[in-house]
Amino acid sequence: MLENKVRELRARYKLSQSDLADLVGITRQTVGLIEKGDYAPSVTLALKLAKAFQTSVEEVFWLSDQQEGGKGKHA
Amino acid sequence: MLSRMIRSPFTALAILALTIGLLWMHFIAPPSLEPYRPWVKLGALLLITLFIILVLIHNRRHPHNKLSLLSWTPYEFKEEDEGMKWITLQACRKVYMFYYFAIPAGALLIAVFHSYSFMPLLMLFVLGGCQYWIYWREIRKYLQQEKG
Secondary structure, eight states, rough: OOOEEEHHHHHTTOOOOOHHHHHTSSSSHHHHHHHHHOOOOOHHHHHHHHTTTTTHHHEEEEOOOOOOOOOOOOO | HHHHHHHHHHHHHHHHHHHHHHHHHHHHHOOOGGHHHHHHHHHHHHHHHHHHHHHHHHHHHHHTSSSSSOSSSTTTTOOHHHHHHHHHHHHHHHHEEEEEEEHHHHHHHHHHHTOOOOOOHHHHHHHHHHHHHHHHHHHHHHHHHHHH
């Protein structure tokens, strides 16, 4: 399963879900889905999110140990 | 609020019910209901006019997010970005799985109860109603999770 720390980074930057959504050009609902781990974003969106947090994609998203090397839930 | 109302699966269900009701009234209803036919047609016309007015008001309020009156895309699809497209995909998948079993079952029921003239219309209404209900439940599931 794809893990992420979007919520944590968003809190660090004091951004609301709507702020982050506006910054990246997506809906607030999609930010919520990604934070919950329900939706694995596309590479493009993952790059945009990483850019918004001024970090690398690997710092924001990673595979959980049991799924690494296998097929993810939404991959 | 206006957008939610127009794009609600319940609005789509109401349009389906209206269509089925008009067909029933025109082709199947007993002759004793004949005097009510013009009133039913007038009611349907008023509801359709109201729907068109609501869409026009919505388009005036949201010039960058207009809803087309003549579109192949159902109003209830809210595919504004990839996350919303994914939710729509999940909901449509569930609806497809429903029809996979419901169409043969519906055909069987129509064949068994072929003596009832209203059966095909009733079956269309039930299938359509289930479709909108499944779609709405799936969308709601993800959007409620997202709020929590």
